[in-house]
Structure formats: structure tokens, C-alpha cells
Amino acid sequence: MARNGKFYSGMAVAAVFILLEIAAMSMLKSSSALQDVWINRASHNAMAWSWGKVSRLQNYLSLQKENELLAGRNYELFKELQHYREMERELQTMAKLDSIGFRSRFNYIPAEITAMGTNSRHNYLILDKGTEDGVKPNSAVITPNGVVGMIYSVDPHYSYGISLLNDRLSVSARIGKEGLVAPMSWDGHGTDHAILKDIPLHLTVAEGDTVRTSGLSTVYPADIPLGITMGSRLVDGAVNVVDVKLFIDFASLRYVIIAENPDRETIEKMEQ
Amino acid sequence: MKKWHFTILYLMMLAGQVILCNYFGLSQYVLISWLPVLIFMLPHRMGSVVSMIVAFATGFVVDFFSTGMLGITSLALVPVALSRRALIPLVFGDEQVTRDDELSISRFGIFKMALATLVACSIFFLVYIWADSAGTVSFWRAALRYLLSVLVSTPVSLYVAKLLRPE
Numbered sequence: 538m539a540r541n542g543k544f545y546s547g548m549a550v551a552a553v554f555i556l557l558e559i560a561a562m563s564m565l566k567s568s569s570a571l572q573d574v575w576i577n578r579a580s581h582n583a584m585a586w587s588w589g590k591v592s593r594l595q596n597y598l599s600l601q602k603e604n605e606l607l608a609g610r611n612y613e614l615f616k617e618l619q620h621y622r623e624m625e626r627e628l629q630t631m632a633k634l635d636s637i638g639f640r641s642r643f644n645y646i647p648a649e650i651t652a653m654g655t656n657s658r659h660n661y662l663i664l665d666k667g668t669e670d671g672v673k674p675n676s677a678v679i680t681p682n683g684v685v686g687m688i689y690s691v692d693p694h695y696s697y698g699i700s701l702l703n704d705r706l707s708v709s710a711r712i713g714k715e716g717l718v719a720p721m722s723w724d725g726h727g728t729d730h731a732i733l734k735d736i737p738l739h740l741t742v743a744e745g746d747t748v749r750t751s752g753l754s755t756v757y758p759a760d761i762p763l764g765i766t767m768g769s770r771l772v773d774g775a776v777n778v779v780d781v782k783l784f785i786d787f788a789s790l791r792y793v794i795i796a797e798n799p800d801r802e803t804i805e806k807m808e809q
Numbered sequence: 810m811k812k813w814h815f816t817i818l819y820l821m822m823l824a825g826q827v828i829l830c831n832y833f834g835l836s837q838y839v840l841i842s843w844l845p846v847l848i849f850m851l852p853h854r855m856g857s858v859v860s861m862i863v864a865f866a867t868g869f870v871v872d873f874f875s876t877g878m879l880g881i882t883s884l885a886l887v888p889v890a891l892s893r894r895a896l897i898p899l900v901f902g903d904e905q906v907t908r909d910d911e912l913s914i915s916r917f918g919i920f921k922m923a924l925a926t927l928v929a930c931s932i933f934f935l936v937y938i939w940a941d942s943a944g945t946v947s948f949w950r951a952a953l954r955y956l957l958s959v960l961v962s963t964p965v966s967l968y969v970a971k972l973l974r975p976e
Binding site for chain 2: 549550553554557558560561562563564565566567568569571572574575578
């Protein structure tokens with residue numbers, strides 16, 4: 538009670554002080570031209586400063602909207618880029634292209650990560666898109682900077698996926714544009730590293746080469762950059778393992794793209 | 810009687826300050842004012858709000874009757890009144906606050922009174938010179954004016970304090 542009384546009396550003193558100072562400044566402002574200019578300039582500076590702060594706060598609060606807009610643009614650009622990549626590949630293999638008949642091999646769906654684990658050896662992710670948005674199990678979860686994971690199960694509004702940071706997931710990767718193909722998986726050490734496994738001993742891998750998805754799987758689109766090679770080491774005296782520094786930053790990841798191959802089941806049936 | 814004695818002396822010192830402002834301009838680098846010590850020596854039982862209003866009125870009277878700009882002395886004097894309640898226990902100790910003793914040189918000694926006067930003058934001239942310069946004077950010139958004004962006004966104010974409460 539006494540503390541409340543002290544607080545209110547302190548507030549009253551502060552209020553009277555401010556009022557008296559404002560009154561003194563008003564008198565000073567009207568009695569001297571020099572002080573008038575000075576006080577006006579100070580008040581304009583204070584207003585400009587406060588407007589600047591408010592504007593920065595507004596910008597900060599609208600970041601969510603901007604992020605969503607940028608993610609949408611990113612998705613459109615990525616889709617277009619993938620389309621051209623596939624066209625380029627077709628051109629190289631077929632020599633000439635019937636452009637009217639060409640269509641993209643994958644369907645792309647933008648999504649936002651609802652939850653994602655990065656602390657265990659079997660990390661997962663949950664996305665805000667489900668069967669109602671056209672998501673199917675065994676679709677790839679990607680970004681323009683790499684593979685994020687693979688959809689494992691789907692419900693009408695959400696989908697559950699296995700993260701690349703899960704030692705059960707393996708991605709078919711290629712070193713360089715035309716180089717060696719090998720399975721890439723997480724080594725369990727840090728969120729920015731993976732390894733290319735089963736590299737034959739007679740093949741040498743240069744440091745700094747870009748690793749991309751090979752396109753030899755029915756799940757992941759081709760030529761998505763994954764990371765760069767860091768160096769190789771011998772494992773069990775039989776094969777080499779290449780360390781890969783991933784491009785993707787799992788710590789700041791929020792928006793992803795689900796890539797679904799409509800021909801996957803047909804291709805898999807043929808493989809059987 | 811004691812109360813009226815202080816009030817009469819206070820008004821006389823106020824009149825003295827008006828006369829000083831009007832007729833005894835020493836230098837543009839030296840301002841002499843004992844108004845901070847007048848506010849500082851207001852009766853201790855007077856609360857912060859009342860002492861701030863007294864400070865405002867005192868400043869207004871000085872500005873109105875002298876050639877100064879209206880409002881500038883009030884602007885500088887109100888912060889002195891605000892800081893008074895916090896400054897007294899710091900300089901004179903909590904005992905003074907509880908006993909409600911009035912400030913005087915004979916009771917608290919010259920050293921403590923000089924310290925309190927120095928702080929009060931420092932606050933007053935800081936605001937006064939800052940507002941008077943209005944951003945048109947260089948920092949070092951304003952600093953020199955501030956330093957000289959505090960150094961000259963503090964001993965003068967101490968003498969005024971002795972006159973105000975001689976016991």
C-alpha cells in the first residue's frame with residue numbers, strides 16, 4: 538500500500554515537472570526568435586527520430602508478410618528454373634526437342650515448415666500442406682539451396698516428412714554436372730555436413746566441386762545444388778567417403794517446396 | 810515569525826538577483842546567480858511539487874523584471890527543485906531528513922553546504938547555458954562559460970545561504 542502511494546506520488550512529481558518544463562519552454566519559445574528556432578529544430582529532430590523508430594517497428598512487424606511474398610516469388614522462380622534445367626537436359630540427350638510436347642516431370646507445391654527437429658539422429662519435419670493440396674507420400678521436400686527431406690505420410694492438411702538430417706534418408710547425388718553419382722546421407726555431425734558414400738578407391742574427388750541431385754531417382758528433381766565437396770577419407774579400407782558442406786541452412790529454414798513426380802509409381806512398377 | 814523571516818529574506822534575495830541581472834553584467838562568460846541556493850534552502854517540509862512551483866514562479870519573476878528571456882530561468886530552476894529531495898539525503902545524510910532540520914552553514918558546516926551549493930549551481934547553469942546557447946555557441950565556449958559561472962556563483966551563493974539562515 539505504502540509502495541503504491543510512493544509510486545503515485547513519484548508519478549505526480551514527474552508529471553508536474555514535465556508540465557512546468559513545457560510551460561517554461563513555451564514561454565522561452567515565444568519570447569526569443571533564436572530559442573524559437575532552436576526548440577523547433579529540436580522538436581523536429583525528436584519527431585523525425587520517433588517517426589523513424591515507428592517506421593522501423595512497422596517494417597519489422599510486416600516482415601512476416603514480406604517473407605511470405607518472397608517465398609512465393611522464390612517458389613515461382615524455382616519452378617521456372619527447374620523447367621529450364623529439365624529442358625536443357627532433354628536438349629542434350631535428344632539433340633532436338635519437340636518443345637510443344639515437353640512438360641515438366643515434377644509438380645511443385647510451396648509449403649511452410651510447421652515443425653522441424655534437428656537435435657536427434659532421426660529428425661523429422663511437418664509441413665502445412667496435405668492431401669487436399671495435392672501432396673503425396675514419397676515426394677521430395679526441397680529448396681533452391683538443396684534437399685530438405687522426403688514426405689513420409691500425409692493427412693488432409695499436414696504432411697510428415699523425414700529430414701535430410703536423418704541417417705535413414707539417402708539422396709542420389711552427382712559430383713559436378715557430369716561426374717560421379719553416389720548416395721548422399723547425413724553423417725550425424727552438425728546440421729551443415731553430409732557425406733557421399735561408396736566412392737570407389739580408384740576415383741579421386743577434387744575439393745570444392747559442387748554436388749547436385751543426380752536425377753536418377755524418382756523422388757528428387759535433377760540438378761538441385763546440395764553443397765560442395767570438402768575432402769575424402771578411406772573407410773574400412775574398401776571405399777572412400779567424401780565430406781560435403783551443405784548449402785542449406787537448417788537453422789533458418791522456413792519455406793520449402795514439395796516436388797511430386799506424377800510418374801513415380803509407373804516407373805517403380807517398371808523397375809519391379 | 811521565523812517563517813516570515815525566511816520569506817522576507819527570500820524575497821529580498823530575489824530582488825537582489827533582479828537588480829544584479831539588470832545592472833551588474835560582469836562578462837558574457839560569467840553568469841552570477843544565487844537562485845539555485847534559494848531553491849535548495851526552501852523549508853525541508855515543502856514537498857517536491859510545491860518547491861517546483863516556487864522555483865517556476867521565482868524564475869518567472871526574475872525573467873519578467875530583468876532583461877532576460879521569459880522562461881529560461883524557470884526552465885533551469887525547476888530541475889534544481891526536482892533534485893532537491895534526492896540531493897539532501899545524499900549530501901547531508903538520512904538523519905537530516907528524519908529530523909526535518911533546516912539547512913544552514915552553522916548546523917551542517919561549510920564543506921557540506923559548499924558541496925550542495927556546487928551541485929545545485931551545476932544543474933542550474935547546465936540547463937541555463939544549454940538553453941541560452943541554443944546550439945549557436947561552440948561546445949568549448951559554452952563549457953568555459955559554464956565552468957566560470959559555477960566557480961563564481963558557488964561562493965556567492967554560500968554567502969547568500971549564510972545571510973538567509975544565519976543561525
